Amino acid sequence: MDRIVGFLGRRNLIKSMGIAGVSYAASVACTPSTTTKAAVPAAATNCPSTEIPAGIAKRPAAKDLTPDDALKLVMDGNQRFVDGKTFHPRSGRETVIQTGADQFPFAAFLGCADSRVPIETVFDQGIGDCFVCRVAGNIASPETVGSLEFGTLVLGSKLILVMGHRSCGAVVAAMGRLDEPSVDLKDLGMIPSLVPYLTPAVKEIEEKVKREGIAKVPNDLEATIKANAKIQAAALAKSSILSKLVATGKLKILPAYYDITSGKVTLLT
Numbered sequence: 250m251d252r253i254v255g256f257l258g259r260r261n262l263i264k265s266m267g268i269a270g271v272s273y274a275a276s277v278a279c280t281p282s283t284t285t286k287a288a289v290p291a292a293a294t295n296c297p298s299t300e301i302p303a304g305i306a307k308r309p310a311a312k313d314l315t316p317d318d319a320l321k322l323v324m325d326g327n328q329r330f331v332d333g334k335t336f337h338p339r340s341g342r343e344t345v346i347q348t349g350a351d352q353f354p355f356a357a358f359l360g361c362a363d364s365r366v367p368i369e370t371v372f373d374q375g376i377g378d379c380f381v382c383r384v385a386g387n388i389a390s391p392e393t394v395g396s397l398e399f400g401t402l403v404l405g406s407k408l409i410l411v412m413g414h415r416s417c418g419a420v421v422a423a424m425g426r427l428d429e430p431s432v433d434l435k436d437l438g439m440i441p442s443l444v445p446y447l448t449p450a451v452k453e454i455e456e457k458v459k460r461e462g463i464a465k466v467p468n469d470l471e472a473t474i475k476a477n478a479k480i481q482a483a484a485l486a487k488s489s490i491l492s493k494l495v496a497t498g499k500l501k502i503l504p505a506y507y508d509i510t511s512g513k514v515t516l517l518t
């Protein structure tokens with residue numbers, strides 16, 4: 250039961266971890282534009298440039314990209330986000346009209362439902378670019394596996410990033426770290442259904458701590474979050490559809506870690 254309580258007392262956790270004063274510098278961004286060459290008032294932005302570079306304004310078609318191309322596009326976008334130089338490409342009314350008939354996302358994501366991890370924002374991508382599954386703990390459940398099979402096999406995404414994030418409350422809950430519930434514990438609804446997916450990572454790091462000592466694993470929460478991203482990526486790779494796409498070079502599945510205090514995404518390879 251105590252593994253579930255964590256979902257319900259997240260504010261206490263954040264307070265105790267001393268991260269309430271998260272920096273929002275990374276979220277300061279350029280004014281969105283609906284055109285490829287739209288002028289942007291410099292004073293209203295954090296951008297050195299007044300127009301969206303052509304290579305960012307218009308991305309190649311997903312069918313023309315390799316998995317490595319797709320990875321470069323999203324990681325370049327995250328670097329812009331970290332640097333406060335985002336362009337919010339393909340995010341206006343013009344793109345809504347262009348994508349209304351069909352979608353060809355080039356990258357897919359399995360991310361956490363946490364409100365601080367908005368995929369298109371942290372990768373500086375737009376409408377129609379990203380096929381996103383977000384669920385607490387970024388778990389590979391039958392529903393998310395099926396969704397990502399659709400996003401790759403049918404829609405053509407060339408990359409799946411499985412993205413854990415710093416201070417993930419779902420992982421905290423699965424570790425049984427919290428014991429100050431703020432709601433009636435008699436009604437947990439479907440919340441317990443998430444925990445079994447997270448247990449393998451919790452056990453892996455618990456055993457590592459037992460084996461090597463806490464000095465070798467000084468931050469077992471973050472170690473568990475990273476282990477979970479790798480475990481969920483490996484679970485996706487067991488899908489017959491996804492494994493075939495990987496084997497034929499049409500897809501890469503990679504675990505990643507997002508730091509909610511810096512905005513930076515790091516690949517866990």
Ligand SMILES: [Zn+2]
Nearest residue numbers: 361363417418
């Ligand atoms: Zn989370």
